[in-house]
Amino acid sequence: EVQLVESGGGLVQPGGSLRLSCAASGFTFSSYWMSWVRQAPGKGLEWVANIKQDGSEKYYVDSVKGRFTISRDNAKNSLYLQMNSLRAEDTAVYYCARDSTHWGQGTLVTVSS
Amino acid sequence: DVVMTQSPLSLPVTLGQPASISCRSSQSLVHSDGNTYLNWFQQRPGQSPRRLIYKVSNRDSGVPDRFSGSGSGTDFTLKISRVEAEDVGVYYCMQGTHWPPFTFGPGTKVDIK
Secondary structure, rough: EEEEEEEOEEEEEEOOOOEEEEEEEEOOHHHOOOOEEEEEEOOOOEEEEEEEOOOOOEEEHHHHHOOOOEEOOOOOEEEEEOEEEEEEEOEEEOOOOOOOOOOOEEEEEEEEE | OEEEEEEEOEEEOOOOOOOEEEEEEEOOOOOOOOOOOOOEEOOOOOOOOEEEEOOOOOEEEOOOEEEHHHHHHOOOEEEOOOOHHOOOEEEEEOOOOOOOOOOOOOOEEEEOO
């Protein structure tokens, strides 16, 4: 059974940093593109970033370019999102997803002073 | 970026009756490979999104056959033949043809009259 478990969310002040993790199991992690998708409270879905199987290609939505970095460790079956210079508008539940078919339960990031 | 719009944004339905959601894209979603990468997702209250339909009309495994997708080019439709109580939630269309970024529609909230 495919499982994606996010962690690392929490409360952070504007300008701060946070690193999200996603632990994958039940499939060959190194064979799939992986993505982060977020959802602000009461709002819709927004794709944030994705990364190729070997990490050689990474793409970001414009609003996070230069501030967020997606990465992966295939040996640990893990996906990461390093978030720097956080803003109030980054407040959201962040989901890890495998090719849009499988999603984690999400981890809440709150940016507030 | 491709802009996705949906209508209606709110859809009160009667149990057992049909429901239909429209999704439009700001440009054709036909990929150079001939496929049209238009997906539909369901998000039940308090849950992670779940993909229902991929490439316009293909149902994902385990999705009831009362859900169907259709359309082409820039106009797409998700239909529920007979709404059941478990269908309450928000439905999103998402394009995966012209990325980055992948873009979602604003969502259609389906609830029971």
